[in-house]
Amino acid sequence: MEKRVYFRARLFPYLLVAPQIIVTLVFFIWPAAQALKLSVMRENPFGGNTRFVGMQNFERLFNDPIYLDSFQTTILFSVATTFSGLIIALLLALAADRIIKGATGYRTFLIWPYAVAPAVAGALWVFLFDPTIGIITYAMALFGYDWNHKLNGNEAMTLVVIAATWKQISYNFLFFVAGLQAIPRSLLEAAAIDGAGPLRRFWTVTFPLLSPTTFFLLVVNVVYAFFDTFGIIDAVTKGGPAGATNILVYKVYSDGFVGLDLGGSAAQSVILMAIVIGLTVVQFRFIERKVSY
Amino acid sequence: MSTVTLRDVKKAYGDTPVIHGVSMEIQTGEFIVVVGPSGCGKSTLLRMVAGLEEISDGEIHIAEKLVNNLEPRDRDIAMVFQNYALYPHMSVFDNMAYGLKLRKLPKDEIRAKVEEAADLLQLRPYLERRPRQLSGGQRQRVAMGRAIVREPSVFLFDEPLSNLDAKLRVQMRVEIRKLQRRLGTTSLYVTHDQVEAMTMADRLIVMNAGVAEQIGSPIDLYEHPETVFVAGFIGSPAMNLLDAAAFPGLSLPTDRGPLTVGIRPEHLVVADGGPIGATVDLVEPLGADTIVHAQLPTGDALLIRLPGNAKVTQGTTLSLAPKDEAAVHLFDKDTGRRI
Numbered sequence: 078m079e080k081r082v083y084f085r086a087r088l089f090p091y092l093l094v095a096p097q098i099i100v101t102l103v104f105f106i107w108p109a110a111q112a113l114k115l116s117v118m119r120e121n122p123f124g125g126n127t128r129f130v131g132m133q134n135f136e137r138l139f140n141d142p143i144y145l146d147s148f149q150t151t152i153l154f155s156v157a158t159t160f161s162g163l164i165i166a167l168l169l170a171l172a173a174d175r176i177i178k179g180a181t182g183y184r185t186f187l188i189w190p191y192a193v194a195p196a197v198a199g200a201l202w203v204f205l206f207d208p209t210i211g212i213i214t215y216a217m218a219l220f221g222y223d224w225n226h227k228l229n230g231n232e233a234m235t236l237v238v239i240a241a242t243w244k245q246i247s248y249n250f251l252f253f254v255a256g257l258q259a260i261p262r263s264l265l266e267a268a269a270i271d272g273a274g275p276l277r278r279f280w281t282v283t284f285p286l287l288s289p290t291t292f293f294l295l296v297v298n299v300v301y302a303f304f305d306t307f308g309i310i311d312a313v314t315k316g317g318p319a320g321a322t323n324i325l326v327y328k329v330y331s332d333g334f335v336g337l338d339l340g341g342s343a344a345q346s347v348i349l350m351a352i353v354i355g356l357t358v359v360q361f362r363f364i365e366r367k368v369s370y
Numbered sequence: 371m372s373t374v375t376l377r378d379v380k381k382a383y384g385d386t387p388v389i390h391g392v393s394m395e396i397q398t399g400e401f402i403v404v405v406g407p408s409g410c411g412k413s414t415l416l417r418m419v420a421g422l423e424e425i426s427d428g429e430i431h432i433a434e435k436l437v438n439n440l441e442p443r444d445r446d447i448a449m450v451f452q453n454y455a456l457y458p459h460m461s462v463f464d465n466m467a468y469g470l471k472l473r474k475l476p477k478d479e480i481r482a483k484v485e486e487a488a489d490l491l492q493l494r495p496y497l498e499r500r501p502r503q504l505s506g507g508q509r510q511r512v513a514m515g516r517a518i519v520r521e522p523s524v525f526l527f528d529e530p531l532s533n534l535d536a537k538l539r540v541q542m543r544v545e546i547r548k549l550q551r552r553l554g555t556t557s558l559y560v561t562h563d564q565v566e567a568m569t570m571a572d573r574l575i576v577m578n579a580g581v582a583e584q585i586g587s588p589i590d591l592y593e594h595p596e597t598v599f600v601a602g603f604i605g606s607p608a609m610n611l612l613d614a615a616a617f618p619g620l621s622l623p624t625d626r627g628p629l630t631v632g633i634r635p636e637h638l639v640v641a642d643g644g645p646i647g648a649t650v651d652l653v654e655p656l657g658a659d660t661i662v663h664a665q666l667p668t669g670d671a672l673l674i675r676l677p678g679n680a681k682v683t684q685g686t687t688l689s690l691a692p693k694d695e696a697a698v699h700l701f702d703k704d705t706g707r708r709i
């Protein structure tokens with residue numbers, strides 16, 4: 078009897094983690110391994126055989142001006158999304174911190190964009206900015222501005238940045254509010270007595286004390302902009318016009334599934350994988366050090 | 371010359387009045403202690419002087435200047451907070467130098483001032499440390515240092531010692547007082563500890579529910595409490611405050627309406643044929659003194675503080691008398707005011 082219970086108890090934990098392990102294997106490890114394998118292969122354009130080509134796919138990528146453009150586009154997009162997301166969220170959090178008593182409604186209101194799926198968020202903004210029927214386009218036309226993100230690359234980029242930022246603000250906001258609440262009021266009062274005006278107090282006390290939160294959010298937002306914005310790009314611009322919003326994740330998809338260049342696409346995803354691993358390392362390093370002040 | 375003047379200062383949060391009008395003149399170099407039970411408005415009063423809290427009504431003058439509408443930084447004050455409020459991301463040196471840097475003093479002058487203060491407070495070895503690497507007492511000293519380098523005309527303290535253990539509290543109490551004497555800076559010091567208040571103050575303000583019950587020197591308050599509240603608050607163990615009926619043996623004025631009679635435990639002496647008879651309930655020999663818990667014939671409890679060598683046994687009845695005429699304090703029972 079006892080033996081059997083013992084045996085069961087040994088198996089049971091594995092049984093409990095099995096679903097998670099299976100999910101990880103099927104949806105992460107296996108595709109990743111597959112991508113690694115494919116990234117050194119080339120598909121015969123006429124079907125049939127694939128052959129080993131070594132690092133050729135990677136070489137091709139780094140000599141491909143379109144890929145390098147996409148890299149630049151991604152960096153521009155990430156920087157713009159991350160910074161506007163962080164700055165707007167911080168301003169909102171500072172406002173909320175001042176009136177925190179009445180802020181619960183305000184907070185809930187700010188949180189729900191986070192619950193919206195990326196594709197839906199994208200669709201929402203497409204609708205608002207549609208060149209023919211969009212209400213914001215209409216408003217801009219009244220001021221004499223002719224908005225058309227389907228033709229103008231800069232406008233397309235602006236629009237995806239707006240959509241991506243809007244979705245991420247609530248997340249940043251929550252962390253910033255929590256960070257601000259953790260700063261003792263008396264520190265700011267002491268600074269006020271020491272002679273610092275509101276702006277000086279922010280830069281010399283609030284901001285440094287918020288830096289762990291800010292750094293954490295910086296990494297999270299870069300990861301978000303690099304990887305999680307696929308749905309938004311797909312819904313808003315599909316990478317266009319003329320590749321103006323063709324960020325790396327989207328290019329993996331369009332080259333692989335639309336262009337059917339599986340080897341090149343796999344090589345791209347391997348590069349993305351390396352980037353995300355790098356960012357994760359940065360994040361963990363930081364978390365280990367924990368407090369920076 | 372007065373450094374701080376309060377004229378009928380009031381504070382209300384919304385419709386709730388918290389300070390009902392405090393007036394006071396504080397002379398240059400005076401050490402004023404604000405004392406009272408929790409929630410009576412001590413911190414609020416101090417924060418109004420600091421400019422951290424708006425003044426609902428009345429006037430505050432600092433160094434002969436009306437400061438009602440001045441920002442804290444323009445009031446020429448420095449404050450020491452209960453939790454010290456040191457900047458955690460700055461070194462001890464930078465904590466103390468912060469205010470000086472904001473005033474754009476030359477670098478070497480800042481260094482000189484900070485080091486001088488550090489020497490005064492024995493903080494020299496810690497200047498490069500962060501606040502979290504210091505003990506409570508050291509943090510307390512850094513907070514003091516930050517206040518004194520700025521050479522303000524007023525120091526404000528909000529229960530600066532309440533986070534320290536009892537022994538360190540006594541030590542810091544003495545240090546703060548010595549330092550203040552040496553610098554001669556006018557100080558307003560909030561505490562709820564009446565021993566701290568009595569030992570440190572030149573004058574003290576006893577606050578109760580937003581009202582300054584009495585302002586005076588510690589001895590003044592001890593000898594002539596103006597209200598029942600002050601009588602009960604100042605002195606330890608607390609004064610016996612009982613209805614006149616509890617002391618049938620004392621000759622009390624009868625034309626003043628109902629009275630409350632106050633006699634301090636240390637002002638009762640054992641005397642043959644004394645006017646007060648009390649049965650001993652409990653004896654606490656403390657060495658130097660003996661505290662006797664006794665019961666009057668009316669059933670009221672009476673505290674007596676006798677010399678340490680007094681021989682008192684439980685269950686016996688003591689004949690007691692007030693030490694002298696001044697030992698009996700009379701208060702109007704309805705208004706609580708001294709007669």
Ligand SMILES: Nc1ncnc2c1ncn2[C@@H]1O[C@H](COP(=O)(O)OP(=O)(O)OP(=O)(O)O)[C@@H](O)[C@H]1O
Nearest residue numbers: 383386388406407408409410411412413414415562
């Ligand atoms: N922001 C506020 N809004 C409303 N009421 C307040 C506010 N701050 C303080 N009070 C009230 O004002 C009264 C006085 O508060 P205060 O902090 O001055 O008390 P205190 O004497 O310093 O007490 P303690 O010894 O506990 O520090 C309290 O009854 C408190 O509830």
Ligand SMILES: [Mg+2]
Nearest residue numbers: 412413414528
């Ligand atoms: Mg207080």
